[in-house]
Amino acid sequence: MTQLDTNLDDATQVMQSNMQLIGRDEINDMEAIFSLVGAVDEKGSHAVVDNCPALFTWDYEKGFRPALDKLYEKAKRSQWNGSTDLDWSTPVDQEKLAHQAYVDGSRGPLAAASLDGTALASWGEKEWVTLNMEYQNWMLSQFMHGEQGALLCTAKIVETVPWIDAKYYAATQVMDEARHVEVFSRYLDSKLSGHYQMNGHLGLLLDDIVADSRWDMTYLGMQIMVEGLALAAFGFMHATTQEPLLKQLLRYVMADEARHVAFGVLSLQELYGQLSHAEIRERQEFAFEAALRMRDRMQGQEVWDRLGVSRHDAAQVTLLDPDRVVFQAALFSKIVPNCKKLGLLDAGDGWLRTKFTEMGVIAFEDWEDTTLDADANAEGSPVGRE
Numbered sequence: 001m002t003q004l005d006t007n008l009d010d011a012t013q014v015m016q017s018n019m020q021l022i023g024r025d026e027i028n029d030m031e032a033i034f035s036l037v038g039a040v041d042e043k044g045s046h047a048v049v050d051n052c053p054a055l056f057t058w059d060y061e062k063g064f065r066p067a068l069d070k071l072y073e074k075a076k077r078s079q080w081n082g083s084t085d086l087d088w089s090t091p092v093d094q095e096k097l098a099h100q101a102y103v104d105g106s107r108g109p110l111a112a113a114s115l116d117g118t119a120l121a122s123w124g125e126k127e128w129v130t131l132n133m134e135y136q137n138w139m140l141s142q143f144m145h146g147e148q149g150a151l152l153c154t155a156k157i158v159e160t161v162p163w164i165d166a167k168y169y170a171a172t173q174v175m176d177e178a179r180h181v182e183v184f185s186r187y188l189d190s191k192l193s194g195h196y197q198m199n200g201h202l203g204l205l206l207d208d209i210v211a212d213s214r215w216d217m218t219y220l221g222m223q224i225m226v227e228g229l230a231l232a233a234f235g236f237m238h239a240t241t242q243e244p245l246l247k248q249l250l251r252y253v254m255a256d257e258a259r260h261v262a263f264g265v266l267s268l269q270e271l272y273g274q275l276s277h278a279e280i281r282e283r284q285e286f287a288f289e290a291a292l293r294m295r296d297r298m299q300g301q302e303v304w305d306r307l308g309v310s311r312h313d314a315a316q317v318t319l320l321d322p323d324r325v326v327f328q329a330a331l332f333s334k335i336v337p338n339c340k341k342l343g344l345l346d347a348g349d350g351w352l353r354t355k356f357t358e359m360g361v362i363a364f365e366d367w368e369d370t371t372l373d374a375d376a377n378a379e380g381s382p383v384g385r386e
């Protein structure tokens with residue numbers, strides 16, 4: 001029994017265009033991508049109607065879905081305390097670290113870009129160090145906002161998923177996500193130099209995920225797409241940061257996130273076997289839309305806007321940076337194998353395979369899927385593990 005919308009059938013399925021799915025024809029139209037800048041919400045809050053039927057189940061048989069039950073037991077043993085398990089007395093000199101990154105030969109997020117013909121061609125040390133600091137403020141702010149999205153989505157999954165093992169597991173994830181919002185927020189407040197509003201592309205995606213009434217769309221949008229990309233992004237930052245508190249914080253968060261993505265894959269595998277071709281196509285289209293929004297969100301539009309760099313210049317330097325192209329593709333190293341494991345890549349006529357090929361990320365299809373991730377399967381608390 002599912003709460004799915006089944007009013008589509010194969011005969012009436014209409015293939016949606018890029019314009020209908022993402023609001024532009026060309027997926028790499030950089031000026032369009034840079035034109036969406038997240039707005040500061042003067043009200044201090046943002047409401048989304050979640051259209052969600054809260055579902056009681058009368059089947060309380062714990063362990064009917066053994067893989068979910070196992071994950072739930074692991075989650076209970078792996079809780080940590082963001083207040084006491086991290087050493088918040090660690091001094092962090094953000095400017096010094098940003099300057100060091102500059103001295104080490106990296107101008108920052110655009111180390112390899114050609115700057116000819118742009119305002120950035122005349123930048124000196126001061127501007128690049130400022131960019132490094134602002135980019136870090138922005139990135140950590142987006143992590144924090146994304147974590148709040150995960151907090152709301154997981155609470156919604158507790159309400160909507162029909163299986164008791166999934167409700168139990170999702171409840172542990174609600175606690176995990178609260179802790180993640182807490183630690184990113186505290187790091188921003190106490191160690192960095194400013195907050196940013198939610199990125200425009202990320203905001204559109206989170207609104208779409210929260211507003212969808214079908215419980216499996218919350219899973220696909222949040223557990224597979226948003227969290228899959230976050231897990232890869234946290235991994236990059238963990239590998240590159242020299243700052244010990246941030247490194248430890250990310251290590252703990254990643255151990256939780258690996259379980260979260262595994263939860264998504266394990267749950268959807270069972271459901272997708274029961275869906276029609278038309279329903280699967282709709283999920284392929286949602287995965288594509290989410291993938292592009294996740295990719296586009298990483299461009300840091302709000303940083304450029306705050307620094308007064310024109311949309312055209314920002315788009316040009318980003319497009320021409322070969323390191324950035326590699327980094328962007330690598331962010332999909334978790335998402336693509338997970339979509340393959342769910343059968344979304346090749347269902348129907350392989351529509352999503354074609355789209356991921358266009359995006360330049362299909363090469364990750366045979367990387368390890370997240371149900372095998374060492375962190376997802378690790379025993380006990382991450383405290384002390386490194």
Ligand SMILES: [Fe+2]
Pocket residue numbers: 147150176177180257
């Ligand atoms: Fe999280």
Ligand SMILES: [Fe+2]
Pocket residue numbers: 150177227256257260
């Ligand atoms: Fe998560």
